[in-house]
Amino acid sequence: xxxxxxxxxxxxxxxxxxxxxxxxxxxxxxxxxxxxxxxxxxxxxxxxxxxxxxxxxxxxxxxxxxxxxxxxxxxxxxxxxxxxxxxxxxxxxxxxxxxxxxxxxxxxxxxxxxx
Amino acid sequence: xxxxxxxxxxxxxxxxxxxxxxxxxxxxxxxxxxxxxxxxxxxxxxxxxxxxxxxxxxxxxxxxxxxxxxxxxxxxxxxxxxxxxxxxxxxxxxxxxxxxxxxxxxxxxxxx
Numbered sequence: 001x002x003x004x005x006x007x008x009x010x011x012x013x014x015x016x017x018x019x020x021x022x023x024x025x026x027x028x029x030x031x032x033x034x035x036x037x038x039x040x041x042x043x044x045x046x047x048x049x050x051x052x053x054x055x056x057x058x059x060x061x062x063x064x065x066x067x068x069x070x071x072x073x074x075x076x077x078x079x080x081x082x083x084x085x086x087x088x089x090x091x092x093x094x095x096x097x098x099x100x101x102x103x104x105x106x107x108x109x110x111x112x113x114x115x
Numbered sequence: 116x117x118x119x120x121x122x123x124x125x126x127x128x129x130x131x132x133x134x135x136x137x138x139x140x141x142x143x144x145x146x147x148x149x150x151x152x153x154x155x156x157x158x159x160x161x162x163x164x165x166x167x168x169x170x171x172x173x174x175x176x177x178x179x180x181x182x183x184x185x186x187x188x189x190x191x192x193x194x195x196x197x198x199x200x201x202x203x204x205x206x207x208x209x210x211x212x213x214x215x216x217x218x219x220x221x222x223x224x225x226x227x
Contacts, residue, residue, distance in 0.1 A: 004158070031213065042204050042217030043159065056214045090158050094213050101147045101166060102213050104206075106158035 002027055004107035006091050012113045013081050021076045021110045025093030031055075032074040033104060034066060035090040043090055049074050078112075086114045127224045134192040136221045138205035143186060147208040149215065150179060150190045154201045162190070162203075192223075200225045 005024045013019050025032050031050045035043035045058035049068035068074045072093075078085055088111050092104035128134045140148070146167040151159035163174045165181050165188075172179050178191040188205050202222050206215040 033213065033215075035217075040219075042206075042219050045214055045216065048214060058214070092158075101164075101208070103149055103161045103164055104159075104213060104215060105161065106151075108156070108158045 004091055004093050004105055006089075006107035006110050008110060009108070010111045010113075012115060014115055015081055015083060017081050018077065018079045019081060019112060021078075021089050021091075021112070022073065023075070023091030023093075023107060024073045025091075026105045029093035029095055029105070030072045031094045032068060032072065033092045033094070034074070034076045035092065035106075036060070037088040037090055037109070039087070046076070081114045083114050086112060088112075124219065125222045125224070127226060128195050130195060130197060130225050130227050132195055134190075134195045134199070134223060134225075136190045136192075136203050136223065138188040138190075138218055140186050140188065140205070140207045142207065142209050142216075143183070145207040145209050148179070148181060148188055149206045149208075150177075150188075151204045151206060151217075152199075152201045153204065153220070159204060195223075195225050197225045197227055199223060 004026050007022045033048040034046040037043045046060050048056040052068045063079045065077045088109040090109045092106045094102040149164040150162040152162050153159045163177050163179050165172045165179045170181050176193045180189045202220040204217050204220045206217045208215050
Protein backbone atom coordinates (compact mmCIF):
# COMPACT_ATOMS: atom_id res chain seq x y z
CA UNK A 1 0.00 0.00 0.00
CA UNK A 2 1.77 3.15 -1.23
CA UNK A 3 1.94 5.97 1.22
CA UNK A 4 2.06 9.65 0.34
CA UNK A 5 4.63 10.33 -2.36
CA UNK A 6 6.10 13.69 -3.26
CA UNK A 7 8.30 14.89 -6.10
CA UNK A 8 10.88 16.14 -6.53
CA UNK A 9 12.76 15.46 -3.30
CA UNK A 10 15.03 18.47 -3.67
CA UNK A 11 14.83 21.62 -5.75
CA UNK A 12 16.94 24.75 -6.13
CA UNK A 13 15.39 27.88 -7.60
CA UNK A 14 16.33 31.53 -7.98
CA UNK A 15 14.44 34.46 -6.48
CA UNK A 16 11.54 35.53 -8.67
CA UNK A 17 11.11 32.14 -10.29
CA UNK A 18 8.08 29.91 -10.05
CA UNK A 19 7.98 26.32 -8.74
CA UNK A 20 5.55 23.41 -8.87
CA UNK A 21 5.62 20.58 -6.36
CA UNK A 22 3.66 17.36 -6.74
CA UNK A 23 1.95 14.95 -4.39
CA UNK A 24 0.14 11.65 -4.66
CA UNK A 25 -1.99 10.82 -1.63
CA UNK A 26 -2.07 7.56 0.23
CA UNK A 27 -4.28 4.97 -1.44
CA UNK A 28 -7.91 5.48 -0.41
CA UNK A 29 -7.42 9.10 0.63
CA UNK A 30 -9.10 11.96 -1.16
CA UNK A 31 -8.11 15.02 0.86
CA UNK A 32 -4.70 16.61 0.45
CA UNK A 33 -3.13 19.28 2.64
CA UNK A 34 0.10 21.18 2.11
CA UNK A 35 2.41 22.38 4.86
CA UNK A 36 5.55 24.49 4.92
CA UNK A 37 8.22 23.56 7.44
CA UNK A 38 11.06 26.01 7.99
CA UNK A 39 14.26 24.70 9.53
CA UNK A 40 13.82 24.06 13.23
CA UNK A 41 10.09 24.82 13.16
CA UNK A 42 6.88 22.87 13.11
CA UNK A 43 4.87 22.50 9.90
CA UNK A 44 2.66 25.47 9.01
CA UNK A 45 -0.64 24.85 7.24
CA UNK A 46 -0.84 26.29 3.74
CA UNK A 47 -4.11 24.92 2.36
CA UNK A 48 -6.26 21.85 1.90
CA UNK A 49 -7.90 20.40 -1.20
CA UNK A 50 -10.94 18.19 -1.41
CA UNK A 51 -13.08 17.43 -4.46
CA UNK A 52 -10.66 19.48 -6.55
CA UNK A 53 -11.38 22.64 -4.60
CA UNK A 54 -9.46 24.60 -1.98
CA UNK A 55 -11.43 24.10 1.23
CA UNK A 56 -9.23 25.60 3.91
CA UNK A 57 -6.38 28.07 3.77
CA UNK A 58 -3.77 29.14 6.27
CA UNK A 59 -2.02 32.48 6.53
CA UNK A 60 -0.12 32.35 3.25
CA UNK A 61 -0.13 34.92 0.42
CA UNK A 62 -1.75 34.39 -2.94
CA UNK A 63 1.65 33.55 -4.40
CA UNK A 64 0.90 30.10 -3.02
CA UNK A 65 -1.70 28.28 -5.06
CA UNK A 66 -2.66 24.72 -5.68
CA UNK A 67 -4.65 22.26 -7.63
CA UNK A 68 -6.17 18.85 -7.11
CA UNK A 69 -6.77 16.44 -9.96
CA UNK A 70 -9.58 13.90 -10.43
CA UNK A 71 -7.25 11.13 -9.23
CA UNK A 72 -6.79 13.11 -5.95
CA UNK A 73 -3.17 13.98 -6.64
CA UNK A 74 -2.23 17.58 -6.02
CA UNK A 75 0.20 20.31 -6.98
CA UNK A 76 1.51 23.24 -5.01
CA UNK A 77 2.61 26.27 -7.01
CA UNK A 78 4.63 29.15 -5.64
CA UNK A 79 5.16 32.26 -7.78
CA UNK A 80 7.71 35.05 -7.43
CA UNK A 81 9.89 33.05 -5.08
CA UNK A 82 11.48 34.79 -2.12
CA UNK A 83 14.48 33.68 -0.10
CA UNK A 84 12.09 33.12 2.80
CA UNK A 85 10.25 30.47 0.83
CA UNK A 86 13.18 28.12 1.37
CA UNK A 87 11.74 25.27 3.41
CA UNK A 88 10.59 21.67 3.44
CA UNK A 89 7.18 21.42 1.79
CA UNK A 90 5.10 18.58 3.11
CA UNK A 91 2.06 17.01 1.60
CA UNK A 92 -0.39 15.13 3.81
CA UNK A 93 -3.49 13.13 2.98
CA UNK A 94 -6.46 11.94 5.00
CA UNK A 95 -9.14 9.32 4.77
CA UNK A 96 -12.19 9.94 2.60
CA UNK A 97 -13.99 13.20 3.07
CA UNK A 98 -13.32 16.39 4.92
CA UNK A 99 -14.16 15.38 8.43
CA UNK A 100 -12.95 15.61 11.95
CA UNK A 101 -10.70 13.21 13.74
CA UNK A 102 -8.70 11.78 10.88
CA UNK A 103 -4.93 11.74 11.27
CA UNK A 104 -2.80 13.22 8.55
CA UNK A 105 -0.43 10.91 6.71
CA UNK A 106 2.66 12.77 5.50
CA UNK A 107 5.06 12.32 2.65
CA UNK A 108 8.78 12.91 3.11
CA UNK A 109 8.57 16.35 1.59
CA UNK A 110 10.28 18.45 -1.06
CA UNK A 111 13.26 20.48 0.12
CA UNK A 112 13.10 23.83 -1.70
CA UNK A 113 16.10 26.13 -1.66
CA UNK A 114 15.73 29.64 -3.07
CA UNK A 115 18.99 31.44 -3.89
CA UNK B 116 0.80 33.18 15.51
CA UNK B 117 -0.83 29.87 16.23
CA UNK B 118 -0.16 28.79 19.78
CA UNK B 119 0.63 25.18 19.98
CA UNK B 120 3.88 25.26 21.86
CA UNK B 121 6.34 23.01 23.56
CA UNK B 122 8.02 23.94 26.80
CA UNK B 123 11.22 21.94 26.32
CA UNK B 124 12.92 22.26 22.95
CA UNK B 125 15.45 19.51 23.79
CA UNK B 126 15.31 16.45 25.97
CA UNK B 127 18.03 13.87 26.67
CA UNK B 128 17.24 10.57 28.37
CA UNK B 129 19.10 7.39 29.14
CA UNK B 130 18.16 4.31 27.18
CA UNK B 131 15.56 2.35 29.12
CA UNK B 132 14.24 5.36 31.02
CA UNK B 133 10.80 6.85 30.46
CA UNK B 134 10.43 10.09 28.50
CA UNK B 135 7.81 12.78 28.91
CA UNK B 136 7.28 15.44 26.28
CA UNK B 137 4.92 18.30 27.02
CA UNK B 138 2.80 20.56 24.87
CA UNK B 139 0.57 23.56 25.59
CA UNK B 140 -2.24 24.63 23.33
CA UNK B 141 -4.27 27.81 23.41
CA UNK B 142 -7.52 27.07 21.60
CA UNK B 143 -10.08 25.60 23.99
CA UNK B 144 -12.26 24.69 20.99
CA UNK B 145 -9.69 22.22 19.65
CA UNK B 146 -11.22 18.76 19.73
CA UNK B 147 -8.56 16.42 18.39
CA UNK B 148 -4.85 16.13 19.02
CA UNK B 149 -2.04 14.11 17.47
CA UNK B 150 1.55 13.40 18.35
CA UNK B 151 3.97 13.03 15.48
CA UNK B 152 7.57 11.84 15.33
CA UNK B 153 9.89 13.28 12.72
CA UNK B 154 13.26 11.78 11.94
CA UNK B 155 15.90 13.62 9.98
CA UNK B 156 15.07 13.82 6.28
CA UNK B 157 11.61 12.35 6.69
CA UNK B 158 8.07 13.59 7.03
CA UNK B 159 6.19 13.48 10.34
CA UNK B 160 5.05 10.01 11.36
CA UNK B 161 1.82 9.45 13.28
CA UNK B 162 2.34 8.12 16.81
CA UNK B 163 -0.92 8.44 18.68
CA UNK B 164 -4.02 10.61 18.78
CA UNK B 165 -6.63 11.61 21.32
CA UNK B 166 -10.04 13.21 21.12
CA UNK B 167 -11.16 15.92 23.48
CA UNK B 168 -13.71 13.64 25.15
CA UNK B 169 -10.84 11.54 26.51
CA UNK B 170 -8.09 12.33 29.00
CA UNK B 171 -5.79 9.38 28.39
CA UNK B 172 -4.98 7.02 25.59
CA UNK B 173 -2.39 4.27 25.43
CA UNK B 174 -0.55 2.71 22.57
CA UNK B 175 2.46 0.48 22.28
CA UNK B 176 4.99 2.00 24.74
CA UNK B 177 3.32 5.40 24.38
CA UNK B 178 0.65 7.18 26.38
CA UNK B 179 -0.94 10.53 25.66
CA UNK B 180 -2.53 12.57 28.44
CA UNK B 181 -4.88 15.47 27.82
CA UNK B 182 -5.72 18.07 30.45
CA UNK B 183 -8.33 20.36 28.99
CA UNK B 184 -8.55 22.46 32.14
CA UNK B 185 -5.03 23.81 31.64
CA UNK B 186 -4.88 23.08 27.92
CA UNK B 187 -1.94 20.74 28.22
CA UNK B 188 -0.94 17.62 26.33
CA UNK B 189 1.83 15.19 27.12
CA UNK B 190 3.44 12.21 25.45
CA UNK B 191 4.97 9.51 27.61
CA UNK B 192 7.35 7.00 26.07
CA UNK B 193 8.13 3.95 28.15
CA UNK B 194 11.52 2.25 28.09
CA UNK B 195 12.97 4.76 25.64
CA UNK B 196 15.13 3.25 22.90
CA UNK B 197 17.78 4.77 20.62
CA UNK B 198 15.29 4.51 17.74
CA UNK B 199 13.06 6.94 19.59
CA UNK B 200 15.56 9.75 18.99
CA UNK B 201 13.73 12.28 16.81
CA UNK B 202 11.79 15.53 16.95
CA UNK B 203 8.31 15.20 18.41
CA UNK B 204 5.44 17.50 17.53
CA UNK B 205 2.00 17.89 18.96
CA UNK B 206 -0.71 19.05 16.59
CA UNK B 207 -4.20 20.29 17.30
CA UNK B 208 -7.21 20.20 15.02
CA UNK B 209 -9.25 23.33 15.47
CA UNK B 210 -11.77 22.28 12.83
CA UNK B 211 -13.62 22.32 10.58
CA UNK B 212 -11.93 19.71 8.51
CA UNK B 213 -8.48 18.40 9.23
CA UNK B 214 -6.63 21.69 9.54
CA UNK B 215 -3.89 21.00 12.05
CA UNK B 216 -1.65 23.46 13.87
CA UNK B 217 1.74 22.26 14.99
CA UNK B 218 4.04 23.30 17.78
CA UNK B 219 7.75 24.00 17.37
CA UNK B 220 8.78 20.51 18.40
CA UNK B 221 10.95 18.82 21.03
CA UNK B 222 14.16 17.11 20.05
CA UNK B 223 14.54 13.85 21.97
CA UNK B 224 18.00 12.30 22.24
CA UNK B 225 18.38 8.85 23.74
CA UNK B 226 21.76 8.17 25.29
CA UNK B 227 22.86 4.52 25.00
